[in-house]
Amino acid sequence: xxxxxxxxxxxxxxxxxxxxxxxxxxxxxxxxxxxxxxxxxxxxxxxxxxxxxxxxxxxxxxxxxxxxxxxxxxxxxxxxxxxxxxxxxxxxxxxxxxxxxxxxxxxxxxxxxxxxxxxxxxxxxxxxxxxxxxxxxxxxxx
Numbered sequence: 001x002x003x004x005x006x007x008x009x010x011x012x013x014x015x016x017x018x019x020x021x022x023x024x025x026x027x028x029x030x031x032x033x034x035x036x037x038x039x040x041x042x043x044x045x046x047x048x049x050x051x052x053x054x055x056x057x058x059x060x061x062x063x064x065x066x067x068x069x070x071x072x073x074x075x076x077x078x079x080x081x082x083x084x085x086x087x088x089x090x091x092x093x094x095x096x097x098x099x100x101x102x103x104x105x106x107x108x109x110x111x112x113x114x115x116x117x118x119x120x121x122x123x124x125x126x127x128x129x130x131x132x133x134x135x136x137x138x139x140x141x142x
Contacts, residue, residue, distance in 0.1 A: 046088050049076070054095050063138065065105075067092070068112070068131040089125035096123060096134055106135040 010017050043051065053072055057065050069092070073085055080088070099105045110117040112131035123132055 046076075046084065047091055050088060050092050050095065054092070058099075058136070063136045065134050065136060066112070066131060067128075067133070069128050070130045086125050089128055093123050093125065093128070096132075099134070104137060106137055109134055 053067075057067055069089065073080060073088065096105070096109075100107050109120050109123050110133040111120050111123070111127045112133065114130070117133060120127055
């Protein structure tokens with residue numbers, strides 16, 4: 001798993017601004033991509049971590065985007081209880097839905113169970129426990 005080399009947090013008026021140096025992966029990406037504006041809102045610490053991970057994975061060059069949820073949750077600095085894990089998974093699913101709504105990804109999903117992929121109609125906090133795969137649409141139109 002890649003680590004983000006630098007993060008700075010500053011307070012500007014009533015808001016906290018987080019700047020993360022993640023551009024290296026974007027410079028290596030050979031195809032342009034669009035993402036919906038989902039970062040410029042009031043976010044919790046865990047939501048920011050999910051957003052950054054989502055961006056990191058979405059910036060990969062492959063059309064299939066693998067989210068290893070179990071691995072991601074085990075890398076949190078603090079231990080998460082079951083309720084926090086469920087909230088993070090639901091937020092991750094809401095980001096997937098946002099990308100599907102913007103027709104950036106296909107609406108067919110696969111979940112990862114014991115290293116194998118299984119097609120599912122929808123992602124739930126229960127079926128993404130180990131991970132899931134979404135597929136980017138390269139020629140998307142809104």
